[in-house]
Amino acid sequence: MAATHTPQAQPAKYAWAAGLMVFAAVMLTLVGILDIFRGIAAIAEDDIFVTTRNYVFEFDLTGWGWIHLALGVVAVIVSFGLFQAATWARVAGVAIAGLVVIANFLSLPYYPVWSVIMIAMSAFIIWALCVARQEDVRP
Template sequence: MTTHSTHTPSAERHTAKQQWAEGLMVFAAVTLMLAGLLDIFRGIMGIAEDDIFVTTRDYVFAFDLTGWGWTHLALGAVAVIVSLGLFTGATWARVLGVGIAALIVIANFLSLPYYPVWSVVMIAFSAFVIWALCVAKPNRSV
């Protein structure tokens, strides 16, 4: 009497791919939530016109620090909401996650003279989010 195993090489490969995709989605969700929370705090500092920001006069994109604060606060709040949707694996959250991360990259690029090191860190976080959301394949039943 022979027993048939339900595990085939293709089934194991499919499971490994699904686990990899789910891991990337969790990575993207956590990273986007972290970036969003940090952007919220940065926005609060900008609105309060905290002395931690460097001001420069000769920058092409000269905006009011309070305006940057509101921009970062809004982007951070949306990023946190989208990251909660990513934990469920929703397609809308993946699309919005790439969009919000791209907007965070642009906003941090434009605010480089105000807080350069932190802007570069946030750009890197957001780039990892975009990469993870674009590489992870959604779960599809075959």
């Protein structure tokens, strides 16, 4: 416990927290951009999507496209706030990453491998935003 108050430990602590914030910001930007592209492809009703019959959470492919497009745009906007280490952006980042997880889970049958990858990326974003404390990010 006393080791965290030494002058050598403080810069490392700040660097770790700031690094997590940058990681989360970059990952959220990537998730947002990829979700935008996925949304555009779904709106265009591209042939890359799998169609599954009798899926409980079945929506029209165009509907899923608009959902992913909106989530992607919001994720990119929030990521700009994360680069500034804004508190509102951390809260919004956790919320939008959670919504991306839910949306990708519900659209799992349409593009299974990509949905799992997006869920994993969003989980890392949530982890990074929840681990770094605000007082550690800004000295």
